[in-house]
Amino acid sequence: MPELPEVHTTIESLRKAGIEGLQIKGCYVERENTVGGDREAFACAVQGRYIGSLQRRGKYILIPLLQRQATDVHDNQTVDGICGWLQIHLRMSGRLFLADSHETAYVRAALSLCDGRWLCLYAPRRFARMLYSSDFSGLETRLGVEPLSSGFSPELLGQLAVSCRKPVKSFLLDQHRIAGIGNIYADEALFEASIHPLRAAMSLDQSELQRLHHAIIEVLHRGIGNLGTSLGHGKSNFALPDGKSGENQEDIRIFRRTGLPCLRCGTTVERIIIGQRSTHYCPQCQK
DNA sequence: CCGGAGGCCTGATGGC
DNA sequence: TGCCATCAGGCCTCCG
Secondary structure, three states, X not given: OOOHHHHHHHHHHXXXXXOOOOEEEEEEEOOHHHHOOOHXXXXXXXXXXXXXXXXEEOOEEEEEEEOXXXXXXXXXXXXXXXXXXXXXXXXXXXXXXXXXXXXOOOEEEEEEEOOOOEEEEEOOOOOOEEEEEOOOHHHXXXXXXXXXXXXXXXXXXXXXXXXXXXXXXXXXHOOOOEOOOOHHHHXXXXXXXXXXXXXXXXXXXXXXXXXXXXXXXXXXXXXXXOOOOOOOOHHHOOOOOOOOOOOHHHHOOOOOOOOOEOOOOOOEOEEEEEOOEEEEEOOOOOO
8 A cells, every 4th residue: 555655665766776867668558547548648748758857746656757868867956848747646556666568467557668678557456547747736736745844844733633623544644634644654643643543633732733743754754764564465565666575564553453452552452444444543542 | 615425446355 | 165245445526
C-alpha cells in the first residue's frame, strides 16, 4: 500500500537507477483506463520527451517531461522546456520498476527509454494510474499540506482539524487536508500520539495536536528510513523498483496487530472499522 | 459545505 | 482438494 514513504523510496530508487535525463521513445498501454482514457493522446504526449527531475506530491510521483535535453536535469526551476507532467499514482498494489521489456505479468503501462530499458507500471488490481497533464494545478487544488514540509506546523494541524467533525482517523486520511498519509501510517501516528482513532478531529486539544504533529512526522520519517512498508499479500505487496521489500513492517507498532498485546502496555490490540477502513488501536493507551 | 456509501479491481484467504 | 464468498483499501463520484 504505497503511502508517502513508499512513494518517496520509489522515487529515490528510480533516481539512482539513472532514468532522469533519458529520452522516451514510446509507450505501451494495456488498457486506456490506466492512462486516463486516450491511448493515442498519451503516446503523443510522451513520445520524444526527456525525463526531468522526479518529484513527489502527496502519494503522486511526478515526472516532468522536457522538450529537449536539459543541461542540468536536477534544476527544474531553470528548465524552461517543461512541456507537461506525468502524474503516477500507485494506489493499492502498484509498483514501478525498470526492465528489458514490458512483457511481464500485471504490467499495465510502460515507457520505453532511449537506453533500451522500460519503465513499467505494475498493478495487479489495475487501480494504478499514469496520467499526462500539461501542468499540475489540478493536483494542487486537490491536495493538502505536505506533512514533511516546513509549512506543516502544530498550529496548521490545529487549523485543519478545528473545522473537521470526522473521526481523527478519517481526518488523517483526507488528502485534501494533509497529503500522503494512508491507512498504515494513520494508525501508527495515532498510536504514537496516544489518541483514540474515533475522537473527532475538532475535539483535540493543544497538547494532543502537538503530540499528533510530532507523531506524524516521526512515523513518516521512520518509514522512509526503513525504505517503506511491505505489508501486503504476495503480488499486492509493496516492493522497490529493484524488487526488494521495504523493512518498515519490522517497525510497525499497531497496524494489523489485532489480538496481539500492545507493545507499550500489553493490552490486547483491537480492530474497528472507521470510514470503511480497518483501524487498529490500543484501548488502554489511546484515549 | 460536509460526510457517508458505492464502485473500481483481482489476489489472498478461509469456511465448508 | 476445490469452490465460493469475503476481504483488502486509495480515490473518485454520487447522494442526502
